[in-house]
Amino acid sequence: xADEVKLYAVGGSPFVCRVKIxxxxxxxxxxxxxxxxxxxxxxxxxYNPVYKKVPVLVHNGKPISESLVVVEYIDDVWKGVPILPQxxxxxxxxxxxxxxxxxxxxxxxxxxxxxxxxxxxxSEACEQLQILExxxxxxxxxxxxxxxxxxxxxxxxxxxxxxxxxxxxxxxxLVTKDKFPKITEWADNFVNCQVVKEILPxxxxxxxxxxxxxxxx
Amino acid sequence: xADEVKLYAVGGSPFVCRVKIxxxxxxxxxxxxxxxxxxxxxxxxxYNPVYKKVPVLVHNGKPISESLVVVEYIDDVWKGVPILPQxxxxxxxxxxxxxxxxxxxxxxxxxxxxxxxxxxxxSEACEQLQILExxxxxxxxxxxxxxxxxxxxxxxxxxxxxxxxxxxxxxxxLVTKDKFPKITEWADNFVNCQVVKEILPxxxxxxxxxxxxxxxx
Numbered sequence: 001x002a003d004e005v006k007l008y009a010v011g012g013s014p015f016v017c018r019v020k021i022x023x024x025x026x027x028x029x030x031x032x033x034x035x036x037x038x039x040x041x042x043x044x045x046x047y048n049p050v051y052k053k054v055p056v057l058v059h060n061g062k063p064i065s066e067s068l069v070v071v072e073y074i075d076d077v078w079k080g081v082p083i084l085p086q087x088x089x090x091x092x093x094x095x096x097x098x099x100x101x102x103x104x105x106x107x108x109x110x111x112x113x114x115x116x117x118x119x120x121x122x123s124e125a126c127e128q129l130q131i132l133e134x135x136x137x138x139x140x141x142x143x144x145x146x147x148x149x150x151x152x153x154x155x156x157x158x159x160x161x162x163x164x165x166x167x168x169x170x171x172x173x174l175v176t177k178d179k180f181p182k183i184t185e186w187a188d189n190f191v192n193c194q195v196v197k198e199i200l201p202x203x204x205x206x207x208x209x210x211x212x213x214x215x216x217x
Numbered sequence: 218x219a220d221e222v223k224l225y226a227v228g229g230s231p232f233v234c235r236v237k238i239x240x241x242x243x244x245x246x247x248x249x250x251x252x253x254x255x256x257x258x259x260x261x262x263x264y265n266p267v268y269k270k271v272p273v274l275v276h277n278g279k280p281i282s283e284s285l286v287v288v289e290y291i292d293d294v295w296k297g298v299p300i301l302p303q304x305x306x307x308x309x310x311x312x313x314x315x316x317x318x319x320x321x322x323x324x325x326x327x328x329x330x331x332x333x334x335x336x337x338x339x340s341e342a343c344e345q346l347q348i349l350e351x352x353x354x355x356x357x358x359x360x361x362x363x364x365x366x367x368x369x370x371x372x373x374x375x376x377x378x379x380x381x382x383x384x385x386x387x388x389x390x391l392v393t394k395d396k397f398p399k400i401t402e403w404a405d406n407f408v409n410c411q412v413v414k415e416i417l418p419x420x421x422x423x424x425x426x427x428x429x430x431x432x433x434x
Binding site: 050059062064065066069070072073076077088089091092093095096099100131 | 267276279281282283286287289290293294305306308309310312313316317348
């Protein structure tokens with residue numbers, strides 16, 4: 001029996017795009033079900049009753065949610081281009097940074113825009129970004145994972161693509177080339193990867209969305 | 218070369234105990250370095266410069282932090298009694314629930330005690346606990362993982378042991394047998410597992426600590 005792979009998604013979500021990048025990297029075909037978050041489908045509510053959120057991957061009828069759990073699942077099930085390192089220590093390091101991005105960086109950045117650029121929030125977000133900057137600088141690789149993207153890069157898709165668009169929409173600049181040269185370079189490398197470029201949502205749509213959301217439309 | 222395994226720890230921490238349970242389950246010998254959190258060791262700051270927190274596992278000189286990352290690492294490196302299911306789907310389900318406990322349950326419960334029993338906070342914590350109660354009820358197993366403890370049970374050690382002690386210290390009761398019969402039964406099974414029982418910190422120490430912390434000493 002051929003695999004049946006369904007993705008419940010919202011095209012503009014960086015969390016959904018993590019899963020799409022992973023699927024694309026592995027060359028997996030799937031059906032995409034675009035959700036209307038103001039009127040969620042019965043399927044989404046059935047498949048993710050705890051969070052009622054996208055992304056949800058349904059593989060041969062079995063649902064998996066939480067983007068990083070899904071990405072690890074994809075890496076577990078489909079061999080080919082690896083997403084996590086094979087070495088247990090390198091794998092732990094990748095999970096550590098993925099968790100750091102989710103638990104520390106992204107919430108700190110959301111606070112900046114949610115507070116309309118509060119100085120304390122900016123300073124806290126820059127502190128987290130500096131940690132990532134240092135990590136990239138100390139390794140000196142093209143990506144967090146080395147020469148190729150891995151779990152950490154995929155987790156950081158928001159930083160590579162969405163952040164700059166929200167900065168433009170809100171006119172609040174967090175990541176400059178001067179301040180974070182390594183993150184800027186990494187972001188450029190990441191969005192220009194073929195497997196990433198192919199699935200990123202159109203810039204203009206996101207810009208219009210965030211301008212509306214942050215009252216700058 | 219024999220493995221050198223060091224754990225930077227604080228005995229009373231449920232996050233540290235996750236790692237200790239995992240090490241005990243695998244039968245791994247290690248050196249325990251008890252930290253004074255008011256005067257952290259140079260080693261701790263060196264090994265976990267990002268969070269400066271325990272637990273940190275140092276395996277043959279290589280540091281790993283974040284308790285669930287460490288537990289997965291232990292399971293990856295040392296075979297024997299498994300901590301994560303082997304089946305990719307069951308593994309994803311275990312990671313989903315571990316993340317739920319960390320991201321939703323524990324913060325909701327901390328809010329209850331931090332707010333001295335605010336009604337809204339209690340209601341929100343009970344909502345999260347009800348989701349776990351339903352999960353245990355729907356599976357009907359002794360543990361989240363089935364007949365044996367797994368990643369989810371280990372992640373939930375706080376709920377099994379610490380919570381009841383904090384309830385006594387604060388005189389705020391969240392989990393009763395009437396309201397959460399499955400969680401109560403699971404907690405009892407969990408703390409009575411040999412590998413768990415052997416490493417749990419003494420109840421009286423924790424009770425005194427939490428009475429002091431919540432001003433009921």
